[in-house]
Amino acid sequence: MTEISHDIARIERVPSGIEGFDQILQGGLLKGETYLIMGAPGAGKTIFGNQMCFNHVAAGGRAIYMTVLAETHSRMLSHMQSFDFFSQEPIADKLIYLSGYATLEQQGLDALLTMIRKEVRRQHATLLVIDGMVTIEQNASTLSERKEFLHSLSVITEAIGCTTVLLMQYEKDMYDQPEHTMVDGLFRLSSHFNDSRWMREFQVYKFRGSSFMEGRHLYAISGKGIELHPRIDALLKSQQVPLPPSLTSLAPPERLGFGVTRLDEMVRGGIPLGNSTIVLGAPGTGKTLLGLHFLYEGAKQGEQCLHFGFYESTSQLKQRMVKMGLDMEDPVVNQHLEFMTQPPTEDIIDVLGKQILETVRRKKVRRLFIDGIAGFQNTVASTDRLVLFLTSLFTSLRNMDITTIWSIELADLLSPTLVMPESISKIAILVENILFLRYVELYSQLYRLISIIKMRQSGYDPSIREFRITDQGLNIAATFDSAEAILTGAARPRETDSESGFTKDTSSSREKHQ
Numbered sequence: 390m391t392e393i394s395h396d397i398a399r400i401e402r403v404p405s406g407i408e409g410f411d412q413i414l415q416g417g418l419l420k421g422e423t424y425l426i427m428g429a430p431g432a433g434k435t436i437f438g439n440q441m442c443f444n445h446v447a448a449g450g451r452a453i454y455m456t457v458l459a460e461t462h463s464r465m466l467s468h469m470q471s472f473d474f475f476s477q478e479p480i481a482d483k484l485i486y487l488s489g490y491a492t493l494e495q496q497g498l499d500a501l502l503t504m505i506r507k508e509v510r511r512q513h514a515t516l517l518v519i520d521g522m523v524t525i526e527q528n529a530s531t532l533s534e535r536k537e538f539l540h541s542l543s544v545i546t547e548a549i550g551c552t553t554v555l556l557m558q559y560e561k562d563m564y565d566q567p568e569h570t571m572v573d574g575l576f577r578l579s580s581h582f583n584d585s586r587w588m589r590e591f592q593v594y595k596f597r598g599s600s601f602m603e604g605r606h607l608y609a610i611s612g613k614g615i616e617l618h619p620r621i622d623a624l625l626k627s628q629q630v631p632l633p634p635s636l637t638s639l640a641p642p643e644r645l646g647f648g649v650t651r652l653d654e655m656v657r658g659g660i661p662l663g664n665s666t667i668v669l670g671a672p673g674t675g676k677t678l679l680g681l682h683f684l685y686e687g688a689k690q691g692e693q694c695l696h697f698g699f700y701e702s703t704s705q706l707k708q709r710m711v712k713m714g715l716d717m718e719d720p721v722v723n724q725h726l727e728f729m730t731q732p733p734t735e736d737i738i739d740v741l742g743k744q745i746l747e748t749v750r751r752k753k754v755r756r757l758f759i760d761g762i763a764g765f766q767n768t769v770a771s772t773d774r775l776v777l778f779l780t781s782l783f784t785s786l787r788n789m790d791i792t793t794i795w796s797i798e799l800a801d802l803l804s805p806t807l808v809m810p811e812s813i814s815k816i817a818i819l820v821e822n823i824l825f826l827r828y829v830e831l832y833s834q835l836y837r838l839i840s841i842i843k844m845r846q847s848g849y850d851p852s853i854r855e856f857r858i859t860d861q862g863l864n865i866a867a868t869f870d871s872a873e874a875i876l877t878g879a880a881r882p883r884e885t886d887s888e889s890g891f892t893k894d895t896s897s898s899r900e901k902h903q
Contacts, residue, residue: 400598403516403552406444406474407437409617412624413593413602419573420515422597423543423553425522428578433589433610434556435465436472437578438518440614441554443474446483450515453508455487457501458521462486472614485512490521493528498538501525506545514551522557539571573597578608591617602626607737621742622781642846645756645792647679648686651865655841655850660792660822664846665783667762667795667817670826674837675858676796678713679826680758681706682863683794685715687756688726694756696728697745699764703728713862727752731764738768738775742782749791757786757793762816776815783819795820821845826856829875836875839865 404417411417418424428434442452456462466486469475480486487508493501509517519525529535546553555572569575575594580587590605602623609616644659653659660666660683668676677698684694696706706728707717716722729748731741741764749757762779769775786793797813817823823842828835840853852869853876866872 403445403450404448405441406448407440407615407617409606409608409619410591410615412619413591413606413617414596415599415601418552418554419598420552421547421550422573423539423546423555423571424574424576425555425557425569425572426576426578427557427559429580430558432578432580433608433615434558434578435520436469436610437615438520438554438556439465439469440472440474442484442516442518443476443479445516446479447476451483451513452516452518453485453487453512453514454518454520455489455505455508456520457489457493457524462488471612473612474614485514489519490524493524498525498529498534502538502541502545505542509546509549509551514549517546517551517553518556519553520556522555523559526557536571543571543573569594607739609737618737618739618743620778621739621746622777624739624743625781625785645683645692646686647683648689649679649682649863649865651854651867652679652839652863655852655854655865656822656844657847657849660794661846662792663787663790664822665787665793665795665820666822666824667797667820668824668826669797669799669813669842671799671801671828674826674828675856675863676798676826677701677706677760678709678858678863679824680760680794680796681710681713681715684726684756684758685710685722688722688724689719691721691725692755693753694726694758695748695752695754696726696758696760697748698728698730698760699732700761702730712860713858714860715862727754738765738778741765741768742778745782746785749786749789754791757791759793759795762795762797772815776819779816780819831875838872838875 400422401420402417403420404411426434426437438454442454445452456465466475466480485508487504489501489504492504505517505519508514525538526535529538542553574596577592577594578589579592580589582588589608589610591608592605593601593603602619604620604623606617606619606623608618642661642663644657644661646653646659647656668679670676681696684696687694698706701709711717727748729744731744745757745759748754765778766775769778783793797816799813822844825840825842827838829838830836837856837858838853839856841849841851853872854866854869855871855875856863856865858864
């Protein structure tokens with residue numbers, strides 16, 4: 390047996406300039422090979438092809454965009470002018486638009502191949518896009534003639550080192566045509582309605598000579614052209630991130646406190662570094678205030694902190710903090726506390742995940758409060774997709790040693806027990822810690838209670854405590870006595886207790902309620 394000792398040269402990559410597309414393909418297309426992009430009318434195939442051409446020439450290449458459709462180039466280019474990637478400068482120089490429609494209709498496939506060979510050589514093209522493969526299919530009299538055309542095209546462009554992208558309108562099964570088996574890569578653009586929203590998806594069905602991110606990825610058509618967003622779970626899976634010391638050391642983890650004395654006592658000094666914590670509660674129970682306390686405490690100590698929310702502006706949040714007695718004029722706090730508000734109308738969950746990860750890396754965030762998982766729930770079609778996304782995001786944040794608090798709103802305002810919907814139960818499994826805030830109604834008055842449901846890496850105080858929201862922020866009772874009285878129905882309006890900061894029962898109050 391003869392040993393092959395020489396190294397096999399890697400095929401050069403040809404980036405498309407469409408960031409998400411190149412990420413999914415681990416760097417772009419392979420030089421000299423032939424690819425097929427398929428999709429229904431309106432999926433964005435023509436935009437995709439033009440965007441690749443303009444990006445290619447901007448990077449120093451030369452491109453030919455050939456149509457075998459009846460549509461004129463002037464009409465197509467008038468549509469392309471609305472996109473950011475369009476530029477008049479390279480057209481007729483580094484970017485050539487050709488029509489093969491008349492040649493194909495009048496002289497057939499062989500004449501079209503001759504035309505392609507001649508123009509690719511004459512223009513020294515490094516990228517060829519052919520728009521309208523359905524027309525070529527219709528002009529082939531037999532299946533073998535179609536196969537021969539594709540084979541000859543691949544031979545021509547590979548010999549010249551020109552990467553070829555074929556655009557084809559198609560809505561049938563993906564694996565019943567010769568084009569699918571003969572090309573080096575097969576990509577599909579598709580779209581469908583989901584809860585009155587138009588969802589666009591991109592998928593790689595095959596890509597010879599390279600690994601790629603499998604599954605479906607969302608894309609949008611905007612003023613920038615095609616914006617393709619790899620699934621955050623697939624993107625993070627492809628990245629090798631070294632584990633932080635906190636996950637490899639046997640030493641007790643550092644703890645990050647809330648700055649709420651009795652709560653910090655309940656969690657034995659704070660949340661362990663790198664943990665994810667969810668705060669469950671009905672509207673108005675204090676979830677956001679708890680998260681803001683956590684960030685404020687970190688910012689006071691010079692830690693970079695980030696609030697990521699969906700429903701309140703930065704000014705609204707700062708006003709709430711001032712009302713709680715938190716000093717928002719402190720220059721150290723202002724330097725280390727940042728707010729990001731994302732309108733809940735964003736319909737691509739992976740865009741939100743990317744924003745969070747890019748910001749925490751750029752700002753070197755240590756404490757993160759994500760106010761409202763419902764903002765993510767609104768962007769996905771299924772609970773399974775949400776759980777997969779959050780699993781990846783939780784893991785990535787944990788591996789970056791970022792201590793994260795998430796708020797989850799429960800619909801049941803006054804339930805004495807915690808009954809979590811299935812979707813929330815799946816999310817709760819992913820985190821290390823769960824805090825539960827709730828209301829209890831007694832004698833026409835609402836009382837707030839706080840309890841710790843779990844702390845995976847730490848002991849904690851399992852008692853239920855009453856808490857109040859005052860001008861000094863969150864105030865938690867020193868013992869569980871008042872909570873016990875509320876839950877057993879023995880609570881009465883009470884006088885102030887100097888030790889606990891809360892109130893005591895009085896006989897006059899008891900008579901009033903009897």
